[in-house]
Amino acid sequence: AIEEELARQREIVHQSEKLSALGELLAGVAHELNNPLSVVVGQSLLLKETTRDQRIKERADKIGNAADRCARIVKSFLAMARQQPARTENLSVNDVLESALEMTGYSIRSSDIDVSLRLAPDVPFVTGDPDQLGQVFSNLLINAQQALSGHAGRRKIKIVTRYERHRSAVIVKIADTGPGIPKHIVSRIFEPFFTTKEVGSGTGIGLAFCHRIVEAHDGVIRATSMIGEGTAFFIRLPAAGVAGYGIAQEKGEALSADQTSVLVVDDEADVAELIREILERDGHEVATADSGAKALREITRRSFSIILSDLNMPNLDGPTLFEELNQGYPELTDRIAFITGDTMSPKARSFLNSAERPYLEKPIRPAELRALVAELLSD
Numbered sequence: 001a002i003e004e005e006l007a008r009q010r011e012i013v014h015q016s017e018k019l020s021a022l023g024e025l026l027a028g029v030a031h032e033l034n035n036p037l038s039v040v041v042g043q044s045l046l047l048k049e050t051t052r053d054q055r056i057k058e059r060a061d062k063i064g065n066a067a068d069r070c071a072r073i074v075k076s077f078l079a080m081a082r083q084q085p086a087r088t089e090n091l092s093v094n095d096v097l098e099s100a101l102e103m104t105g106y107s108i109r110s111s112d113i114d115v116s117l118r119l120a121p122d123v124p125f126v127t128g129d130p131d132q133l134g135q136v137f138s139n140l141l142i143n144a145q146q147a148l149s150g151h152a153g154r155r156k157i158k159i160v161t162r163y164e165r166h167r168s169a170v171i172v173k174i175a176d177t178g179p180g181i182p183k184h185i186v187s188r189i190f191e192p193f194f195t196t197k198e199v200g201s202g203t204g205i206g207l208a209f210c211h212r213i214v215e216a217h218d219g220v221i222r223a224t225s226m227i228g229e230g231t232a233f234f235i236r237l238p239a240a241g242v243a244g245y246g247i248a249q250e251k252g253e254a255l256s257a258d259q260t261s262v263l264v265v266d267d268e269a270d271v272a273e274l275i276r277e278i279l280e281r282d283g284h285e286v287a288t289a290d291s292g293a294k295a296l297r298e299i300t301r302r303s304f305s306i307i308l309s310d311l312n313m314p315n316l317d318g319p320t321l322f323e324e325l326n327q328g329y330p331e332l333t334d335r336i337a338f339i340t341g342d343t344m345s346p347k348a349r350s351f352l353n354s355a356e357r358p359y360l361e362k363p364i365r366p367a368e369l370r371a372l373v374a375e376l377l378s379d
Helices: 002-050 054-082 093-110 130-148 206-216 269-281 292-301 318-328 330-334 346-355 366-378
Strands: 089-091 114-119 126-128 156-164 169-176 220-226 230-238 261-265 285-289 306-309 336-340 359-361
Touching (some): 002 366, 093 169, 126 130, 126 230, 130 156, 130 169, 130 206, 261 269, 261 292, 269 285, 269 366, 318 336, 318 346, 330 336
Parallel strands (some): 114 156, 306 336, 336 359
16 A cells, blocks of 8 residues: 555656646747737737728738637646636636637537537636636547547537536536547546647647646546547536626726826837837827836936836846836836736746736737726826
């Protein structure tokens, strides 16, 4: 019994090490993608807002939806690396499932797969990040579709939700009628880089990601499978502890703010230009600087109501700029917020925790940027 327990503990440590390595890898990839994705997401939304040509608006909408999906995947990578939800709100699991099905539905239907949706109406809210949980559900639906591709038998995906009152938990079941997974492999499917797919078809990251995110939401995910009868995934999430929640603010809703002067500090010219364009459309006066040193020179020439700064920049970075403001312009430290793609490095995390200033993660969405400006102005 002692030997079995030691072996089990060694396996847990081994899995933890692999997940940590995977998290570092994903954080690095996400950081490199954040700046160009910010430009694509932001410019597509601005194009949709400004054009009067319906065809251009439709194309901008398609570009924006695809880019926004990429942005959610990048944020999910970061969420997996940080082992906790990026943001939490009271949400309906049914709504998140329907959104995930809407995203993957065309691909599933075009594969001649029948989808059965049975969502219990009495399911309470859970507390979590809707983008992360949506990515988990989308991943499981895509896996089910791939399992059924080329399958000669019945081709069906069943999605079920229910509320277990005695556990105060919401249960989600996503099952397929595919070929199934051998019993000796089922216990390994959540391991990073382990895949049952053919070489070149799977990365072994998807289910490890699902496992990480569900655990970060204090939930449990497990799988059952029988050869020839299909595979079922079960997710259990704790119900939110408070009854009677309001509807979460709809994505894309812009928060109004009074006109003000803004200094944008970012060494990525395209990102700075995007922020400037969004805020100028709201009537704000915006100046830009590509380093902390240039920002300080701007501050000596004129006054700014708020400052939005990147963290990682050459020639005086964000943390150093914050320290310089604290020494020479202490009144401005209450007016600064940070916009960054690097929230995972120990240095960045330590600074953001100690500075206790609002920050926004890239890729940037106009609605999130406007909300940040409104928060600074309200403070």
